[in-house]
Structures are given as structure tokens and as C-alpha cells.
Amino acid sequence: MMYQYWFLRLAGVGNAKKRSLIEAFGSSEAVYKATRGDLRSYGLLEEGQIQRILEQGKAWDLEGEYRKFCMTGQSLVTLEQKEYPSMLAKVFDAPYGLHFLGELPPENANMVAIVGSRNCSAYGQKMAQDLAKELGRRGYWVISGMARGIDAYAHQGCLDGGGKTVAVLGSGADVCYPRSNQVLYGRIQERGCVLSEYAAGTPPLARQFPARNRIISGMARWVVVVEAREKSGSLITIDYALEQGKDVYAVPGRMTDPLSRGCNGLIAQGAGIITSVEQFISNIEEIEFLGISSHLSCQEEIFLLEKEELLVYSCFDFYPKNIDTVLVESGLELLTLLSIIMNLCDKGYLKEIFKNEYIKCK
């Protein structure tokens, strides 16, 4: 393990080179012990790199550094171990090793990546949560980046559904970024893991975030985009996913909605469309879709509402709408409308997401 940690921290040699070295020498220990002649004989490395490996090998305090690492409480997994996520191992520039807190997904885990924009709408939030919750309930692992917005809701939804989840960070695994997700960060470690290719204590630098996206898409079998603007960072993940040959799905939005333009664009280019949670699951499980959708099935339930309540309920949407708009659409008296809205809120059909702005909950 000490040798693996040394090899992981070895600077100046890229992930692809490290991988070739392991293939050539068999293990990191062999690389550590190799002479200048051995390193040269494979013709993989430039002179400068060989020099660096030898220098760093001498200067490195093998035991001391590894002990220091163990003190941080993090664990380590490298390409040399069979615990290394198998899907990720197939990616050509997969990181040699990963630092993580929590438990790694088992070999046979079905992993779905859910990504999307940080600035999401109430609709995006609901879709991410519903999707992740159902996946979590069915034992899928949801993987995402623990950013604000869709990422956080996907983790949350999955945990709420009783599933396990993986968060791939753009900082060291022990650095919680953004700070506002502190609670979530703790919950993920209990049911799943927080992992990172960066050493403990690495600050969240902007350039590290696009790179971690390749791990998100690399570990997953399916990648879902919930809400993305036309030039969204989430689309970087999709680019990696396509490169890595993963199945890409997108949640469609309204064509006028700039927040869904990226998703709708992906669908136009041939990404899978998610018309309901059940359709998506039957799609990935390769079973026949029975045409049942939980978002539509509550339609039966709403017939229990009174006539006016039904009218008001149907005026609302999964996008926030304010009272004044509904007032005009429904043609009801203001006071009647207010009382109906409050009743619907009590019954859990509507939710106030901002002052006097409501969305459907069912």
C-alpha cells in the first residue's frame, strides 16, 4: 500500500503513463525498486520523467508519508486493486488512484449518474429528486458531483429513497465544497462514499471540476441530464460520457425554457428521452414499459378534490406560478382563491416555493 500511495502522489507522470507503467512492471512496488536501466528499457518514459521518478523515489519517506495519510481517515483504492470501480477502470485516462471516505460501490453495483445545472428551477429539483429517489429505492447507486442544484437534489433524493450514492468532488475528499452542502456531505459518507482523485486538503480550484466530470461519467453506466442551459458545464460530463460510450438520457423541458435548452438539444441529437421515471427504469432494465407513470397516476387521486379545488389545481404547474396569474386564469374571486390555495397546500397538492409563488407537488 505504501508503494501505491507513493506512486499515486508521484508528480510529473500522467495518469495514462502511470497505467502503462503498472502494466509493464506489474506493480508500483516494482516501479519503485526499478533501476534507471529498467525504466529506460520499456521506452515509455522520457529522460526527464525517469530522472523525476528516481529522485522522488529517494526523497519520499515511504512509511512516514503513508502513516500520515492513514491519519486523515481517508481510504485509498488504486488500479492495482480489484476494488477499483470496474467501469472506471475501462476509461483510458482513469485516475491511477482515488481517495475516498465511506464505502465503495461493489463490483456489481448498477450506477446511474445524474447531472444538471447549479441554478435549477423547481421543476428540475423535483425531477432530479423523484428520479433519484426511485433509483435509490430500487437499489441503484446514484453518482453525481455534490454541487449546488441538481447534483445535490440527486444525492438527496437517492438517500431519501434508501439508496446509496457516490459524490465525486473537485477538491480533496476531506474538503466540503460548497460549504452549504455540509449536512449532505455527512449523509453521503454514511450511505455511500465521497471520493476524489486529489490529495487530502486540495482546495476546490476551477480547473479541477471539468476533470472530475470524467470520473462521474466513467463510473456510471447511464448518464442522465436533468436541466442544463445551452452552454452548461453539465454538457462537459455528457461529452465524456459519449467518448466513454455510455448511454445518455435527458429530461425534456419546455421549448421556451432556457434552462432546458441543453437537454432538449441533447434529445435532438439522439439522447434518450425520459418521459417518466417508470419509462426510464424499464428502459435501463430492458423490460417492457407498461405505460404507468406516477406523475400521471395521481390524476385519479385528484378526482377526490372538490370541483373548484380541481380547477385551481389544474391552473398550477411544475413551474412556479403566482396567485395573480392564476386569479386571471381561473376567474375566481381573490378570497375564494386564497382559501382554496391554502387548502391545497394543507393537503399537500401545492407547495409555496417563494412568496406567493406555488408549484404542484403531485
Add this chain to the structure above:
Amino acid sequence: MYSLVHTATICGIDSMMISVEADISNGMPMFSMVGFLASEVKESRDRVRTALKNTGFELPVKRITVNFSPANIRKSGAGFDLPVAITILAAMNEVSRERLEQVMLVGELSLEGKIFGVSGVLSMVLCAKEAGMRCCIVPRENEREAKLIPGIDIIGVTSLGEVIWFLNTGEKAIYEEETPEEKKEQNLPCHNFSEINGQQLLRRACEVAISGMHNLLMVGPPGAGKTMVAKCIPSILPPMTLEEQIELSKIYSVCGLFRERESLMEQRPFRNPHHTISEQGLTGGGKEPKPGEISLAHSGVLFLDELTEFRKNTLEVLRQPMEDKEVTIARVNGTYCFPANFVLVAAMNPCNCGYYPDMSRCHCSQPSIQRHMDKLSQPLLDRIDLCVEVSAVGYDDLIRPGGANESSEEIRRRVIRMHQIQKERFEGTDILFNSRIPARELQRYCPLGEKEMAYMEAMYKKMDLTARTYHKIVRVARTIADMDGAKNISRKHLQEAICYRGMDKRYWENCL
């Protein structure tokens, strides 16, 4: 020879009687004034000497001492020139001392002997009346203001000569009586609710707010009409009682904002300070404390547009006056208390760009929205009873001709009735409006039935209310029930009140 005259000085918005004594005796010729004087009062020595000379009196070559008592109160203001001049003349036996008994004098002198107006005359005359004076000699500029107080003789004068003439003969100078202009049509506020199309929710919230004198916060995108609606609010404010009028007029008089008026302040004030205002400008202050905007808005409306642009410190000073309905300012020279019983109406954008939560237009990041909200503190938000969202006006609403809307006059009629109901309810207590019911009296004035209690209990948990917000909701529900003509508060009243309840940052944070 010794003489004494009365005058008054402003302390806060009330006045205090001051005696000015003069003594002329033998000794080294000099003119000295004592009695804790501000520099403008000390300067009055030179003005008085010159004004007397130009009116035809030489000061005797003797030792002249003028004393102001009580000596522990700092005298400031320009109104002491006239009393000093007259008391010296009385000591010189130039005017009759008998006629000076029970007379209050106030006025600023020019070197020529002319008398200029001063501020705060209304308050001084009130004080003189209470002190049992029979007559007040005031600058002509302030005559109209002083005459608003019944039961005391007011003599308006323009020069020192006139005062001497009056004191010696008892005859008033005769002026061409200004043709009393026909009482101007009460200058009605130029904005009317009939001009507002759509915005049903906001219209209703404004009516509830003014009916129960609840504080109101409007949140909405730029251009939605927040400011326009706020400017309509004066048109639905009910008339004031005489006591309220006098109290408000006193404040304006002290601030020197009263001069051109012909009557007491009949309309409730609507103050709209700019967001660059300082703490002192808002609450009142200065070396000699003067009332600030919140006192000028006493018994009326204080409108703060772009609430988030105000400096945080400035807003935080509102907290205590909003609770106590008065503001206490402590300075070296004393502690002053100004009334500040106002309704706060505020408007703000929900985020920096103004469009949140319309995510297709809003480009603010979550932390930036958070920072925007953090400009307001929760304790301040807790003091706001009603909060409504103002949505952008749709095109259909925009082009509709305004006539069809309910006009301010109709709304005002209902508001007046609401105030009447509250007056009857709080007969014999010092409570004026539903919004001022103290928490301990809530049970008495706003009893909730069993079902309503159960509903509120459920809401208390669900919405994470605090004791203060709970009370606010019940008070607003009381007003809504009044407007409904109902004796008891029922569930629908509570529901409506909850719909308007104040901003709670935590509640939305959980949703974000």
C-alpha cells in the same frame, strides 16, 4: 431696574417656558447674558443692541445683565432676540411692565429691527396656553400657525417698533387683511387606485394593511408597479382625529415645515425618504435633536422603496421604534422622545437582477440571492406583518382602461369604517389599531375557536413559525375578520393571513 418676560424653547417636540430677566444697574458699562446659552443665543446680544439703536433706543451706559432661567436647560434657537430686546426696554422703562405680564414673546430680530419667523411656534404656543399665558406675540410669518391653537390671543408682528407700540397702547398694527383665499380644494393625492390594473392580491393587501395599520412589504420584479401602488396608499388613508392632527402639526412645526400651511395637518403624512438616508435622518438626531423621517411619518405611512439598498445599520435602527411606536434619542443635553407611530410600507426586488424565482430570466446564483436576502435581518422582517409578491403586469391588464377599477374613494370609505370598528373595540384602552394589540391582550380581542386553534397549531409546526410571527398572523386575521364583518376569527381568515405572512428566510432556504 429689573424686568421679566416669558418666552419658550423647544425640547424635542414639546416646549418649555423660559423666563428672561434683565437688570440695569450702576457699575462698569457692559452687556452680559447668562444662563447656559447656545452660540446663536449669545450672538443675539449684538443683534439686540443694533436693532434697538435702529428703532430709536440707545442702550444706557450702565451694567446690563440678562439672565435666562431655568439655568440648567440649554437655550438654543433664534427666537430669543425679541424677548431679550423687550425685557431690556422694560428695564429701561420704555415699555409698560404690567402689560408684559402673562405674555409670551418669540421672534428673531434683524439689525434693522424687523422680526423674522422661527420654527416650532405651534408647540411654543401650546405650551404657553398650558402655562396660563393670555397672549402670545409671534412673528407675523408664524401668526397663522399660532392661531391654530384656540383660546389664546395671538399678536403677529413684523418689527420691533410694532411690538413697542402694541405694549404701550394695546393697539395692534393694522394690516391689509390678505383676501382669504378660498380654502383650497384639499390637495388630493394625485394617484388613485383606479389607475392600477390587475394586482388584485396587492390591492387587497394594501387595504388590509391600512385598515389595521399593519406593516407591508412588497416583493417583486422591477417595473411591476410596487412604487406606483405605494404612491396610491395616501389616497386611502383615513382622516385623523384632532389630537393626532395637533401632535403631527407640532412635529412639522418644530422641523420648520409648517410655515405656509393654513390649517393643522389634516392628511396623514406619506414620507418617502431616499435610500441614501442616514440613521440620524431616519430616526432623528443632531446636536439639538430634531425629529427624523419616522417621526414625520407619525400616524401615517413611511415608504421605503428599494429596501435592500438601504444601509443595514440604518434599517436596524427601525427595530426599536417599530416596536415602541416612539424613538428615544439621548444626547449630552438631555433625552428626547419623538412619537413615531407609523405604518411601514417597503418595496424590494427578490434578487439583484430582480426576476427570481423566474429562472428563465433570473441569472443570479444561489449565493447571490442569499446575499441579497441577507441585507435584511430576520428581526426586521419579523416586524413586518404583511408580505406580498407583486407580479409583472400582463399586457391585457396593462392596456385595459383604468376606469373600471375600484377607486380609492370606495376603498377609503371601507377603511374609515374599519377604523371606526377598531375605535369602538378598543374604547377605554390606549390601543388604537389591531396591529397594536399587545400579545397579552390577544386572547381577549382575538379569541380562536377550537377548530381554529387546531389549525394554527398545525401551521405553527409546518411553517416553523415563531411566537412573534404567530401573533402577527392572528392580528392580521383579526383585521381580515373585521373587513369580512365577522365577529369571530374563522379558518378562512387565518388562511388569508397566513398567505400574507411576513417573509421568513429560513422557510425559503429549506425550499432552495
